[in-house]
Amino acid sequence: xxxxxxxxxxxxxxxxxxxxxxxxxxxxxxxxxxxxxxxxxxxxxxxxxxxxxxxxxxxxxxxxxxxxxxxxxxxxxxxxxxxxxxxxxxxxxxxxxxxxxxxxxxxxxxxxxxxxxxxxxxxxxxxxxxxxxxxxxxxxxxxxxxxxxxxxxxxxxxxxxxxxxxxxxxxxxxxxxxxxxxxxxxxxxxxxxxxxxxxxxxxxxxxxxxxxxxxxxxxxxxxxxxxxxxxxxxxxxxxxxxxxxxxxxxxxxxxxxxxxxxxxxxxxxxxxxxxxxxxxxxxxxxxxxxxxxxxxxxxxxxxxxxxxxxxxxxxxxxxxxxxxxxxxxxxxxxxxxxxxxxxxxxxxxxxxxxxxxxxxxxxxxxxxxxxxxxxxxxxxxxxxxxxxxxxxxxxxxxxxxxxx
Ligand SMILES: Cc1ncc(COP(=O)(O)O)c(C=O)c1O
Numbered sequence: 001x002x003x004x005x006x007x008x009x010x011x012x013x014x015x016x017x018x019x020x021x022x023x024x025x026x027x028x029x030x031x032x033x034x035x036x037x038x039x040x041x042x043x044x045x046x047x048x049x050x051x052x053x054x055x056x057x058x059x060x061x062x063x064x065x066x067x068x069x070x071x072x073x074x075x076x077x078x079x080x081x082x083x084x085x086x087x088x089x090x091x092x093x094x095x096x097x098x099x100x101x102x103x104x105x106x107x108x109x110x111x112x113x114x115x116x117x118x119x120x121x122x123x124x125x126x127x128x129x130x131x132x133x134x135x136x137x138x139x140x141x142x143x144x145x146x147x148x149x150x151x152x153x154x155x156x157x158x159x160x161x162x163x164x165x166x167x168x169x170x171x172x173x174x175x176x177x178x179x180x181x182x183x184x185x186x187x188x189x190x191x192x193x194x195x196x197x198x199x200x201x202x203x204x205x206x207x208x209x210x211x212x213x214x215x216x217x218x219x220x221x222x223x224x225x226x227x228x229x230x231x232x233x234x235x236x237x238x239x240x241x242x243x244x245x246x247x248x249x250x251x252x253x254x255x256x257x258x259x260x261x262x263x264x265x266x267x268x269x270x271x272x273x274x275x276x277x278x279x280x281x282x283x284x285x286x287x288x289x290x291x292x293x294x295x296x297x298x299x300x301x302x303x304x305x306x307x308x309x310x311x312x313x314x315x316x317x318x319x320x321x322x323x324x325x326x327x328x329x330x331x332x333x334x335x336x337x338x339x340x341x342x343x344x345x346x347x348x349x350x351x352x353x354x355x356x357x358x359x360x361x362x363x364x365x366x367x368x369x370x371x372x373x374x375x376x377x378x379x380x381x382x383x384x385x386x387x388x389x390x391x392x393x394x395x396x397x398x399x400x401x402x403x404x
Pocket of ligand 1: 114116141184242251
């Protein structure tokens, strides 16, 4: 019989041997785009790195105005909510946030969760039963794919952003099955945008509901930062937004109609049986939304920085053009991505390597993310670092002999 100890050991050994081990690293945060490693683990020394790996796209996480709003919120509401939403956990701060989200994104209900992961799981576990079918984009986030596999409904996956593949799968399903199509607005590892109008058309044609997780689009895209759905003027039946990325905080909301909102608040176990987010946090998220809506300059700055990045690097085969703050740099081999990441670290630039199973086999990459608070000089330093890596032939040394 296999013991838990031997099972755990085998899994850890396999991960290490495949070179896929994730090492947790501890940072102290300096300004919004600078990070410093703790002294217990250091690649070179403890001098600060420019952070090109954060999802804090608008630079709000350490914005002084937002910090002071959170401090005021703490004085006004105390630290924690003290209970789940179904008991006494919801405050006027939560109610204001729900109303603000509904008004901004054009829905009648917003149901709050402590994370995007739990919002996605709650949605699929609560909505789907064994008579239903869920169809997901192949590159959807782990929280969605896992919930689709574990929920009682049947699940299929369509080729990434391929509307014909989706259409074929929908056409093959029985008319009697209730269908849910799930995609992301902006894909987290590729930074590309889903073809929402075409997805919505297919859903209408086959009487399916459409759910869009816009974790990486909200704040970054659209005139008011309303995300991919605002940019493309599409209203899916369900919209999931998260607050841990461009909003600079954490938490999430499911936007939906009245009945679906009532249904989720009654039956979603991640909602009913979990302590509500702290009211001061809800209060601060409302303010982050106002800043996002009003401060168009943050999105304009991202576009400018992306232009500098593209002008200098678009001739490389590893470069992928995107209209978002996520700039994947596709290295292929895991070792190559790790090596480039390390090379950049030696130049004070922190860009994490993303390897399988987070991305498909042979698609290891640097996931470069731009941030409103990056300076043009910092983008130029990144461009120089990447260019010098290839000019000096490091990548050839790695592919022919392993690590140099
Ligand atoms: C597309 C997508 N959905 C959901 C999540 C989970 O959100 P959270 O970090 O709030 O749990 C992530 C986070 O990486 C994500 O990329």
